[in-house]
Amino acid sequence: MRVAVVTGGSSGIGAALAHRLAERSYHCVLIARGRERLELLAGETGCEAEVCDVADRAAVEAAARRIGERHPAVHLLVNNAGVPGRAGFLELEPERIEEVMRINYLGGVWCLRAFLPLLEAGAPSAVVNVASVAGTVSGGPSGPYSASKHAQVAFSRTVSAELAPRGIRTVTVNPGLTDTEGFPQDRFLDHPVWRHAVVSAERVAAAIVAALDSGRGEIFVPGYYRAATALQGLAPGTVTRLASRRPPGRYTRDR
Numbered sequence: 001m002r003v004a005v006v007t008g009g010s011s012g013i014g015a016a017l018a019h020r021l022a023e024r025s026y027h028c029v030l031i032a033r034g035r036e037r038l039e040l041l042a043g044e045t046g047c048e049a050e051v052c053d054v055a056d057r058a059a060v061e062a063a064a065r066r067i068g069e070r071h072p073a074v075h076l077l078v079n080n081a082g083v084p085g086r087a088g089f090l091e092l093e094p095e096r097i098e099e100v101m102r103i104n105y106l107g108g109v110w111c112l113r114a115f116l117p118l119l120e121a122g123a124p125s126a127v128v129n130v131a132s133v134a135g136t137v138s139g140g141p142s143g144p145y146s147a148s149k150h151a152q153v154a155f156s157r158t159v160s161a162e163l164a165p166r167g168i169r170t171v172t173v174n175p176g177l178t179d180t181e182g183f184p185q186d187r188f189l190d191h192p193v194w195r196h197a198v199v200s201a202e203r204v205a206a207a208i209v210a211a212l213d214s215g216r217g218e219i220f221v222p223g224y225y226r227a228a229t230a231l232q233g234l235a236p237g238t239v240t241r242l243a244s245r246r247p248p249g250r251y252t253r254d255r
């Protein structure tokens with residue numbers, strides 16, 4: 001039996017991935033902070049639920065110990081838990097800027113370190129880091145979120161060289177606009193052109209499973225977002241100006 005640990009498994013991309021992995025005979029352990037929803041989804045998919053805040057290093061280490069007592073080997077860790085910022089460096093509350101960094105970036109670091117012995121026991125195994133196109137393109141109205149995702153992309157790309165000799169491969173996943181509960185995209189979905197750029201959580205989950213099958217190390221979902229990243233390297237000033245234009249409409253379902 002292959003065991004997968006999916007952080008942020010109670011909603012959006014993590015929940016869609018839990019369904020896909022269960023179909024592929026993975027036994028999943030889902031991690032999130034909110035117990036009720038986590039246990040509901042775990043019950044629906046035959047997964048285990050483990051309540052844990054990935055930003056809390058001691059809590060992550062304790063959760064990994066508990067999971068290790070039940071499963072001596074883990075074959076897949078998906079660092080997916082994340083929160084939005086949706087305001088700039090000058091507007092967002094300082095506490096939220098810290099929280100965004102602790103969850104989106106450090107959460108993955110603490111999970112990888114805590115689950116490393118179990119991933120080594122399960123080798124050949126894999127770590128998937130769900131980052132973002134916002135981690136490869138600078139600009140736009142959500143600077144603190146983008147900065148946390150840049151840190152996560154750098155973590156994911158660099159740690160792959162440390163993990164490879166241990167029999168653990170790394171997949172960096174950079175989704176674009178994905179309509180989920182935590183990241184509602186209604187202002188784009190209401191726009192005649194932008195709505196075509198919005199994808200579903202199920203599409204991202206399918207792309208992650210395909211990347212695991214194909215052996216790719218980094219993917220963009222949809223793939224055309226890679227062009228924006230290439231342009232960022234070639235003409236960073238232009239990309240920053242374009243990305244910083246006001247997005248269409250207003251969010252009506254923001255939280």
Ligand SMILES: NC(=O)c1ccc[n+]([C@@H]2O[C@H](COP(=O)([O-])OP(=O)(O)OC[C@H]3O[C@@H](n4cnc5c(N)ncnc54)[C@H](OP(=O)(O)O)[C@@H]3O)[C@@H](O)[C@H]2O)c1
Binds near residue numbers: 035
């Ligand atoms: N949706 C997009 O447009 C988009 C685009 C690019 C990248 N991403 C990335 O994709 C990932 C998943 O996002 P999503 O759109 O699926 O969002 P979502 O629907 O809000 O799901 C987020 C999940 O993470 C969990 N979570 C949040 N903070 C946590 C913490 N401190 N500890 C443990 N679990 C935590 C949430 O549960 P609890 O709140 O109960 O803990 C929930 O299960 C995130 O890393 C996000 O940055 C999203």
